Amino acid sequence: MRSHDYGDILAGKPRKSIPEVVAEPGLVVEDPASGFCGAVVRFELGNVVLEDRHGRHRLFPLKPAGFLVDGTPVTLLRPAPGKTAAAPARSASGSTRVAGLRARTARESRIWVEGVHDAELVELVWGHDLRVEGVVVEPLDGVDNLPERVAEFGTGPGRRLGVLVDHLVAGSKESRIVDGLRDGNVLVTGHPYVDVWEAVKPSVLGIAAWPRVPRGVEWKQGVCAALGWGEPADGWRRVRAAVRGFRDLEPPLVGAVERLIDFVTEPAED
Numbered sequence: 001m002r003s004h005d006y007g008d009i010l011a012g013k014p015r016k017s018i019p020e021v022v023a024e025p026g027l028v029v030e031d032p033a034s035g036f037c038g039a040v041v042r043f044e045l046g047n048v049v050l051e052d053r054h055g056r057h058r059l060f061p062l063k064p065a066g067f068l069v070d071g072t073p074v075t076l077l078r079p080a081p082g083k084t085a086a087a088p089a090r091s092a093s094g095s096t097r098v099a100g101l102r103a104r105t106a107r108e109s110r111i112w113v114e115g116v117h118d119a120e121l122v123e124l125v126w127g128h129d130l131r132v133e134g135v136v137v138e139p140l141d142g143v144d145n146l147p148e149r150v151a152e153f154g155t156g157p158g159r160r161l162g163v164l165v166d167h168l169v170a171g172s173k174e175s176r177i178v179d180g181l182r183d184g185n186v187l188v189t190g191h192p193y194v195d196v197w198e199a200v201k202p203s204v205l206g207i208a209a210w211p212r213v214p215r216g217v218e219w220k221q222g223v224c225a226a227l228g229w230g231e232p233a234d235g236w237r238r239v240r241a242a243v244r245g246f247r248d249l250e251p252p253l254v255g256a257v258e259r260l261i262d263f264v265t266e267p268a269e270d
Helices: 003-011 116-133 146-153 173-179 219-227 232-242 251-265
Strands: 020-022 028-030 037-044 047-051 057-061 067-069 072-077 110-113 136-139 161-165 186-190
Touching (some): 110 116, 116 232, 116 251, 146 161, 146 173, 161 173, 161 251, 219 232
Parallel strands (some): 110 136, 110 161, 161 186
Antiparallel strands (some): 028 037, 037 047, 067 072
């Protein structure tokens, strides 16, 4: 056997190289040790400062293979000296917008909402965050069969469910259904409004207040009749077109959605 053949055998497999990535402002990375995920905002004394979607800042050392980008270990490099860092743009939810975002591979965890309008509104405001985090939102068409749907889903570590419920107030049908759930991998949050439309601030739509709908009248039909908006499909187009970001929504809905995203993206315990 020729000598260079021995060399091939003894050399073994080549060591896998860790890619180097320039830490441009807005690049989203994850610290694998803490699970903190955020966008690059600046550098301080050999460290990088990351900002998560809540605006919280944390400082991390720039060490080899110290971060994950799209789940892959990378070594972050500082941009060339003299390059001015632009202020990060904001998404509709107020989080740092990631330029050139590629959606993360979907997690096993899910967020469920009651209907299509709920899903569209969540996507409109939090869609950027959901793609960064790899979270899928699915409409349920009501929560009457929620316990059965949870059992069919099969929760567990790393497979959580967040559920957004309309009209989650004491004594409501929805609250009685939710009270029957006993699963640490399920978090139900909600808002006090009869329908998710009502969680849009009236001023955004140019009205003084949402109309009161008589008992026994379907809420959307009653609202559209009172406001002269035509059919519910026409009314929804008005509502959806008026919302530009989280400031156009009532705080109970904003808080409820934020808690669900935090819950389903929390790292699974070993």
